Amino acid sequence: MKPMRPRTAVRAAATVAATMAATVAAAQDAGATLYDQQCAVCHAAKGEGIPGFAPRLAGELGARAAKASGREYFAQLVVSGMMGPIVSGGEKYNDAMPAFASLPDGQLVAILGYVLGELNGVAPEHRVSAQDLAAARQRALAPNEVRKLRDR
Numbered sequence: 001m002k003p004m005r006p007r008t009a010v011r012a013a014a015t016v017a018a019t020m021a022a023t024v025a026a027a028q029d030a031g032a033t034l035y036d037q038q039c040a041v042c043h044a045a046k047g048e049g050i051p052g053f054a055p056r057l058a059g060e061l062g063a064r065a066a067k068a069s070g071r072e073y074f075a076q077l078v079v080s081g082m083m084g085p086i087v088s089g090g091e092k093y094n095d096a097m098p099a100f101a102s103l104p105d106g107q108l109v110a111i112l113g114y115v116l117g118e119l120n121g122v123a124p125e126h127r128v129s130a131q132d133l134a135a136a137r138q139r140a141l142a143p144n145e146v147r148k149l150r151d152r
């Protein structure tokens with residue numbers, strides 16, 4: 001292969017960057033749409049939650065996402081669901097979060113990308129990855145066991 005001339009290389013790099021930006025934007029759009037379809041009924045349109053029923057997601061998840069154990073919890077939560085009392089934003093909750101194992105990994109990554117990125121300002125490297133989801137599917141905990149992951 002002939003080496004690229006500098007200007008051609010710059011143009012190619014710009015095209016790659018634009019494509020990547022478009023891909024990220026498309027994944028975020030997909031995540032928002034999927035969130036509306038799968039999660040908003042309980043957690044509300046912008047992740048405000050429904051006090052006493054489903055916890056607030058917006059602005060509440062950043063500290064957990066910063067830790068590997070927190071990302072493990074989020075991945076297991078969407079794969080297996082969760083049951084057991086929790087306190088979030090000073091409110092008590094004790095209902096059941098359904099499992100979403102029937103959704104493909106790509107959709108779960110997109111949804112959690114939206115919830116963590118858009119609703120919690122979490123940087124891409126601290127969002128839940130496809131590897132995290134694969135590990136969660138392998139482990140497949142019972143909903144009351146998932147609850148214990150939240151305490152770490």
Ligand code: HEC
Nearest residue numbers: 038039042053054055082083084086088093094095096097
């Ligand atoms: C049928 C209602 C319902 C739906 C639909 C639902 N959730 Fe939940 N979710 C809950 C409930 C209830 C809890 C708290 C469970 C508990 O108290 O153990 C919860 C907990 C959570 C938590 C943990 C919050 C924390 O503070 O630890 C996250 C994150 C979450 N849900 C994300 C999602 C996402 C993402 C979706 C869509 C894929 C979704 N939920 C769909 C009801 C729901």
